[in-house]
Amino acid sequence: MPNEHDSHVSSPPVPDEMQPLIREIIHQIRRLMQAGSLYTKELNKKHQVSAAQLNCLLSLYEEGPMPSSQIARHIFVKPSTVTGIIDRLEQKGLVQRIRSSPDRRVITIELTPSGKYLAEHAPPPIQQKIMDGLRSLSVVEAEKILRGLKALTQMLDVQDLEVE
Numbered sequence: 001m002p003n004e005h006d007s008h009v010s011s012p013p014v015p016d017e018m019q020p021l022i023r024e025i026i027h028q029i030r031r032l033m034q035a036g037s038l039y040t041k042e043l044n045k046k047h048q049v050s051a052a053q054l055n056c057l058l059s060l061y062e063e064g065p066m067p068s069s070q071i072a073r074h075i076f077v078k079p080s081t082v083t084g085i086i087d088r089l090e091q092k093g094l095v096q097r098i099r100s101s102p103d104r105r106v107i108t109i110e111l112t113p114s115g116k117y118l119a120e121h122a123p124p125p126i127q128q129k130i131m132d133g134l135r136s137l138s139v140v141e142a143e144k145i146l147r148g149l150k151a152l153t154q155m156l157d158v159q160d161l162e163v164e
Helices: 016-047 051-063 068-075 079-091 113-121 126-135 139-155
Strands: 095-098 108-111
Touching: 016 051, 016 126, 051 068, 051 079, 051 095, 051 108, 051 113, 051 126, 068 079, 079 095, 108 113
Parallel strands: none
Antiparallel strands: 095 108
């Protein structure tokens, strides 16, 4: 009779030569997750913003004032998600909503002086570090990483999950 703690389906035995590889892959995934978590905690502690909020500020700093739908495209989130990000940044005095076009329904988001200062002095987002590192790779190396990441997302059955 199965034990109540046996909630997973038993896996096929793993060949001995795979054990160290599996351990190292898990270790590297944990390091990536820990790096993301540490970055987020440090950002919040030092600057009182989340990584998503910083990405929004940096997008506005680099591209200038723009509507929230355009910000969403720049930082790869849904428009509904960017609305919450902008709300929190506005409460912190880092951005402001401006109705400057003849069509009063069009709202442009722009940095306040405090938002500009933070964008100039905050550490680069972890996503930027990854992008910079990937740019230094050959196409073949980048394709290997992509294949590996796709395999992992398929193992976790999250390949269709929308990224926020």
